Amino acid sequence: MSEPTLYERLGGEERIRAIANTIFDKHLANPVVKQRYVESVREEVIPKLVDFLGEGTGGPQKYTGKDMLTAHRGMNISEQEFLAVLDDIMEALEEHGVGEREQEQLLYANYAMRREIVRV
Ligand code: HEM
Numbered sequence: 001m002s003e004p005t006l007y008e009r010l011g012g013e014e015r016i017r018a019i020a021n022t023i024f025d026k027h028l029a030n031p032v033v034k035q036r037y038v039e040s041v042r043e044e045v046i047p048k049l050v051d052f053l054g055e056g057t058g059g060p061q062k063y064t065g066k067d068m069l070t071a072h073r074g075m076n077i078s079e080q081e082f083l084a085v086l087d088d089i090m091e092a093l094e095e096h097g098v099g100e101r102e103q104e105q106l107l108y109a110n111y112a113m114r115r116e117i118v119r120v
Helices: 006-010 012-029 039-056 068-072 079-095 100-111
Strands: none
Touching (some): 012 079
């Protein structure tokens, strides 16, 4: 039998949506990045984030949003902001009881995108 995918280990789409909402809540409350986000974009961004995470972890979703370079180009996102977003992600994973191995995999995958996000 094959190993369950990261998507399955995370608990599928509903659980990923809950985690994405917690991450968004944390961004809105995080002094380092909150000026980048407004509550009104939640409806627009969460479905994209769910598809992005779903596809990226082996789920059936198809992400149709912008690639990371295009999405963040021109925003002049700093290293500090990038780290603040990673902090929010890790806190949300912890609060949702995501396992240590899954947390490590997600941290690595997110960190690996930094060159497409920071100061592009
Ligand atoms: C690994 C870290 C990150 C991931 C995985 C990520 C992922 C995404 C995704 C999937 C989108 C949607 C793209 C689309 O609209 O088609 C997006 C948009 C966006 N991201 Fe990121 N992002 C990351 C880091 C950051 C950072 C560090 C900032 C700034 C502090 C940031 C600010 C934004 C903003 C402002 C938008 C646009 C929201 C809107 O539609 O107005 N992101 N990001």
